[in-house]
Amino acid sequence: MEIILAEQAGFCYGVKRAVDLAEQAGTHSGFTYTLGPIIHNPQVVDRLLKRGIKKVDDLDEIQEGTVIFRSHGVGPQIIEDAHTRQLTVVDATCPFVKRAQMDAKMLHDAGYSVIIVGEKDHPEVQSIVAWADGDAVVVASLNEAQALPPMLKTGIVAQTTLAARDFTAIVEAIQAKSAEVKVCDTICNATHDRLSAAESLAKHVDVMIVVGGKHSANTTRLARLCSETGTLTYHVEIAKELKPAWFKNVRRVGITAGASTPDWIIEEVFQTMQDIDFSKMFEESLKGIDRGAIVTGTVVQVGRDEVFVDIGYKSEGIIPRNELSVDSNLQPEDIVKVGDEIEVYIIKQEGKDGYPLLSKKRADARKGWEKIEELAKANTIISVTVIEVVKGGLVVNINGLRGFIPASQIERRFVADLSVYVGQELRVRILELDRSKNKIVLSQKVVLEAEANISKEQTMSDIVEGQVRQGVVRRLTDYGAFVDIGGIEGLLHVSEMSWARVKDPAMIVSVGDEIPVKVLKLDKEANRISLGLKQMQPDPWVEVINKYQVGQIYQGKIVRLAKFGAFVALEPGIDGLIHISHLANRRVLQPEEVVTVGQDVKVKVIDINPAEHRIGLSIREAEQEQEKAQYRAYIDQQEDTDGMVGDTSAELGEGQG
Secondary structure, three states: OEEEEOOOOOOOHHHHHHHHHHHHHHOOOOOEEEEOOOOOOHHHHHHHHHOOEEEEOOHHHOOOOEEEEOOOOOOHHHHHHHHHOOOEEEEOOOHHHHHHHHHHHHHHHOOOEEEEEOOOOOHHHHHHHHHOOOOEEEEOOHHHHHOOOOEEEEEEEEOOOOOHHHHHHHHHHHHOOEEEEEEEOOOOHHHHHHHHHHHHHHOOOOEEEEEOOOOOHHHHHHHHHHHHOOOEEEEEOOHHHOOHHHHOOOOEEEEEEOOOOOHHHHHHHHHHHHHOOHHHHHHHHOOOOOOOOEEEEEEEEEOOOEEEEEOOOOOOEEEEHHHOOOOOOOOHHHHOOOOOEEEEEEEEEOOOOOOEEEEHHHHHHHHHHHHHHHHHHHOOOEEEEEEEEEOOEEEEEEOOEEEEEEHHHOOOOOOOOHHHHOOOEEEEEEEEEEHHHOEEEEEOHHHHHHHHHHHHHHHHHHOOOOOEEEEEEEEEEOOEEEEEOOOOEEEEEHHHOOOOOOOOHHHOOOOOOEEEEEEEEEEOOOOEEEEEOHHHOOOHHHHHHHHOOOOOEEEEEEEEEEOOEEEEEEEOOEEEEEEHHHOOOOOOOOHHHOOOOOOEEEEEEEEEEHHHOEEEEEHHHHHHHHHHHHHHHHHHOOOOOOOOOOOHHHHHOOOOO
């Protein structure tokens, strides 16, 4: 087997400089700390710790001594805080990162809207944002760039380890949205060279090994790039993770490493692959597999329709997509990722020496049944996720198994549209369990009813007449609305909804509305509660005595008719009565003879009784007042009034009825 090491692999200049500075600082007396891991490589961090250089996550953890700022850099405020605390500062920030920080500061100070192309949560990007006074937008992908709003003046800075082709595409998208764009290409050349060398090598080998920390952004990017060439790619941190099964019938293997991977780890991987007798190890790994067994394996590749898992057999096992989860809506990458250790069920082996066919779903189900049986015995409330709607109810994922909630067991009331529950989490109890039939019947209704009963008992013990409570409108009727005030429904009658007359309850409230209501009457034995909403608003009758005066004429609208007269709305909530005898200056048998609903009329106030919410009105007297005013105006226009006026009062009929 030929082993080829990529031309550009391992420490870049900035990372090597940071590690060298840290080791030098550790040789001095006193306490030495790195603020965060010096680089994204756990082996290097452990090696420094053995030399007395400890990693901390915050300056508050350091009382005295030396603090080393890692290669990713920090913001200006952290530098200032370190000096204020009188700590010895060793700035190991990569020069390329430092340049990106200064470019971001320059752009911000010059009035540009700063955009940083990179990973939002990466410490390097966070330090660059800090140098832009925190006023910067981080864009990680072309889609995010295309979603940006139009801008006038834009400055762009790149994360130093970004792929150049990704940066170019994103810059072009931003340029299409901005009147003025200033681009600072801060990508490290070493990053570009390393990616190019790895991609080129991957195209000419059978298997690619990428060495470096699992949390290193540039190393994971290398692994993804190599995998995208179509070459089987494995990401390892140390030599011990190498599996002999990876190299069966392999003629050429390529090795590359991230910028945070030290030479000694690369050499160890290279030497292990050269020195160890893989053929012997491979023979030792040839062990039979037991159909129906559950074994632990490591995910080595995630595809669109299957997942490859190393279970220590001579060839990797395959989990088809339909054997990953009971939820068929999930994508493989939603369920597992490379490096995950998972339990799998061995379905069978394809051929005598073929790959094992595996199932995560069945392994989860076996474990799930054991757990569910325990939960059923304890009558425990369980959280489940709805995955689909079927005839008669909902299918849910319960501990890796398919459970069923009948439509009648979803809510306390009938539900017409079940599709709204897909993706939701419900709290259920187990109604029926039959492992032999793979049957699990669940109910959310019993949980809700139990909680409602508790709430109802508490509410009934607390509620008193005159109390104001927050409620939720549950249903409407012609005569009012039923409002839930804590597990108990009270009736909000239409007459108690508003001070104004209400014909339709839907004009005031809707199902689902949260409203404050007053408890008007309470019958605990019959569980009957009368509620009021208009009491939450000022009573317009309180101001009636100040707004309306007996003898004055006002404008109103006929709102309803009765045998004995007509009701007039003077304002919302204030209706007055015109008795039938006051509708006209003649005898009226029915109100319809002289007025209609909706008609605007002028009325005279003849009586006010605010306590009883009554106002007596008269159209007849209002018309008489109008006739008097017209006659007086006529008399005032006459030049000679002698003998012409007569008995005005008699003519106008004053004092009649």
